[in-house]
Amino acid sequence: MNTPNPNERLRKLSLKERYAHLTRGLDWQPTYQDKKKIFPFTDYEGIKIHDWDAFEDPFRLTMDSYWKYQAEKERKLYAVIDSFAQNNGQMNISDARYINALKIFITAVSPLEYAAHRGFAHVGRHFEGVGPRIACQFQAIDELRHAQTQIHTISHFNKFFDGLHDPLHMYNRVWYLSVPKSFFEDAITAGPFEFLTAVSFSFEYVLTSLLFVPFMSGAAYNGDMATVTFGFSAQSDESRHMTLGLEIIKFMLQQDEGNVPIVQKWIDKWFWRGYRLLSIIAMMMDYMLPKKIMSWKEAWEMYFEQGGGALFNDLSRYGIRLPKYHEVAKAEKDHYSHQAWSTFYQYSHASAFHTWTPSEEEMTWFAEKYPASFNQLYRPRYDYWAKAEADGKRFYNNGLPQLCQVCQIPTFFTEPTDPTRISTRTKIYNGERFYFCSDGCHDIFEDEPEKYLQSWLPVHQILQGNCGGTTVPEVLDWYHLNQGADNFDYLGSPDEALWENWQSARKRVIAS
Amino acid sequence: MTSNVSITLQNTDDGRGIVAAIIADNPEAVVSTYPAMTKIDCPSRLIMNKTSIEQQLGREFDLHELNLTMVSISGNVDEDDDRLLLMWNV
Numbered sequence: 032m033n034t035p036n037p038n039e040r041l042r043k044l045s046l047k048e049r050y051a052h053l054t055r056g057l058d059w060q061p062t063y064q065d066k067k068k069i070f071p072f073t074d075y076e077g078i079k080i081h082d083w084d085a086f087e088d089p090f091r092l093t094m095d096s097y098w099k100y101q102a103e104k105e106r107k108l109y110a111v112i113d114s115f116a117q118n119n120g121q122m123n124i125s126d127a128r129y130i131n132a133l134k135i136f137i138t139a140v141s142p143l144e145y146a147a148h149r150g151f152a153h154v155g156r157h158f159e160g161v162g163p164r165i166a167c168q169f170q171a172i173d174e175l176r177h178a179q180t181q182i183h184t185i186s187h188f189n190k191f192f193d194g195l196h197d198p199l200h201m202y203n204r205v206w207y208l209s210v211p212k213s214f215f216e217d218a219i220t221a222g223p224f225e226f227l228t229a230v231s232f233s234f235e236y237v238l239t240s241l242l243f244v245p246f247m248s249g250a251a252y253n254g255d256m257a258t259v260t261f262g263f264s265a266q267s268d269e270s271r272h273m274t275l276g277l278e279i280i281k282f283m284l285q286q287d288e289g290n291v292p293i294v295q296k297w298i299d300k301w302f303w304r305g306y307r308l309l310s311i312i313a314m315m316m317d318y319m320l321p322k323k324i325m326s327w328k329e330a331w332e333m334y335f336e337q338g339g340g341a342l343f344n345d346l347s348r349y350g351i352r353l354p355k356y357h358e359v360a361k362a363e364k365d366h367y368s369h370q371a372w373s374t375f376y377q378y379s380h381a382s383a384f385h386t387w388t389p390s391e392e393e394m395t396w397f398a399e400k401y402p403a404s405f406n407q408l409y410r411p412r413y414d415y416w417a418k419a420e421a422d423g424k425r426f427y428n429n430g431l432p433q434l435c436q437v438c439q440i441p442t443f444f445t446e447p448t449d450p451t452r453i454s455t456r457t458k459i460y461n462g463e464r465f466y467f468c469s470d471g472c473h474d475i476f477e478d479e480p481e482k483y484l485q486s487w488l489p490v491h492q493i494l495q496g497n498c499g500g501t502t503v504p505e506v507l508d509w510y511h512l513n514q515g516a517d518n519f520d521y522l523g524s525p526d527e528a529l530w531e532n533w534q535s536a537r538k539r540v541i542a543s
Numbered sequence: 544m545t546s547n548v549s550i551t552l553q554n555t556d557d558g559r560g561i562v563a564a565i566i567a568d569n570p571e572a573v574v575s576t577y578p579a580m581t582k583i584d585c586p587s588r589l590i591m592n593k594t595s596i597e598q599q600l601g602r603e604f605d606l607h608e609l610n611l612t613m614v615s616i617s618g619n620v621d622e623d624d625d626r627l628l629l630m631w632n633v
Binding site: 090107240274338 | 548578607611624
């Protein structure tokens with residue numbers, strides 16, 4: 032007799048079975064609607080998918096686990112944020128210069144998290160396969176969480192420090208913030224497969240470890256318990272996002288041989304775009320962490336040359352090679368952070384964060400980390416500027432820079448073969464001349480000129496009178512930049528005055 | 544050429560136990576400690592066993608809990624009920 036024993040519990044399904052139930056067979060085939068009308072975006076990029084069910088999330092994450100562990104992450108994070116605020120954690124950071132990295136973070140990175148939320152919500156609707164759709168939907172929720180937790184964390188610093196008060200407004204207007212904004216808008220206006228190659232693969236898998244891993248470890252080292260906590264909380268989702276990036280690439284490559292050249296072209300493009308965006312991170316790591324862990328160069332070697340090398344070695348069996356111009360990035364690693372910081376130093380009057388010339392101790396560290404370039408090229412520059420500053424002639428660059436039509440960064444990078452010559456490329460298209468910072472950006476334009484000739488370039492827009500007026504103060508008002516507080520050097524800023532006040536209060540307590 | 548797979552974990556109480564379990568199960572693992580995090584590299588393949596982690600933590604451990612501690616990974620992932628594998632296939 033096979034009477035079920037009421038006391039015997041049903042066998043728990045295995046992880047593989049649970050994931051299969053979530054992602055297989057719940058969908059239906061439409062009968063009275065054309066499938067192409069339901070999923071209008073999956074064909075036009077030329078990617079061919081024969082079997083959507085071949086995609087599998089290798090973590091096999093199911094809804095119940097997702098909500099359970101995300102809730103746990105939130106509880107842990109908010110406990111730390113509360114504790115940090117309650118215990119005046121802002122007073123225990125290494126130095127108030129560090130806060131300037133957070134100003135860049137909240138204006139340049141957090142709005143990207145929100146843009147990523149929108150992008151993944153879109154592709155999470157438009158993929159035909161349930162596996163990738165669910166992975167994208169999880170990620171859409173993650174990205175919204177990242178934007179929120181970053182705003183919540185950094186809002187505490189906004190009570191004390193300048194430049195943190197209007198990040199989303201600034202993101203849409205401030206000249207250097209058009210770099211991250213244009214990066215993401217380029218990705219989000221592409222098709223769903225290019226979007227995933229851009230964001231999930233090139234950005235998340237190949238590049239963001241450089242932002243969220245060594246920089247966050249640096250935040251911890253500089254006493255910012257709140258930021259390291261949101262950083263690692265976000266990064267724990269990122270491990271899943273990176274995996275989605277790698278899996279979707281392998282999925283496209285396995286599904287049809289014709290997909291290989293399309294995917295390679297996207298990898299080339301989005302490696303270069305992401306790498307250019309990271310110039311700001313290079314500068315944050317080398318110049319804006321008062322206590323330093325590793326240099327940009329070391330991080331690039333660890334995460335791209337070694338980590339990325341292993342990844343592309345693995346992908347070579349599908350016919351994928353390292354991204355075009357990776358050797359240029361290698362040549363630039365000795366210069367990247369120094370060229371970025373010295374550009375911002377010259378435009379400190381027009382930026383929503385403070386700059387400074389590096390201390391002697393920092394320059395010694397740079398010389399050790401960058402033996403091939405720092406003392407030869409960059410120390411003389413800082414010595415010159417420091418002397419000018421001491422003589423009351425602090426150097427500001429009052430010209431408006433030539434921006435690259437693609438990455439929108441001022442064309443300040445040098446030739447990969449000659450660090451004393453500025454690299455510029457031009458191209459005439461429909462009778463108009465366009466300028467680029469590099470062969471990488473030039474090639475991206477050449478492939479889709481009709482997309483990039485529409486770029487909203489801040490300098491052009493200022494000159495056309497679309498940014499609040501014709502003078503720098505008018506433009507800065509239009510940015511909502513609080514002039515005299517947010518901009519100029521750290522020395523002499525209200526941030527410095529506040530910090531020194533806290534430090535002297537502490538010394539008085541110790542002395543008494 | 545042998546490529547390293549890699550995992551980075553937070554320096555938390557759970558994180559320390561997981562690192563100890565990984566070291567016990569992967570003799571070739573190389574551990575680097577940084578502020579707030581630990582990076583582990585291993586040639587070609589790295590395994591994280593549920594039972595080893597449970598032994599270290601002294602409690603039941605669902606591998607999906609790694610979500611709370613993991614900072615970054617490098618390598619192809621395969622997870623089931625008993626173990627999480629990171630590997631390069633070449």
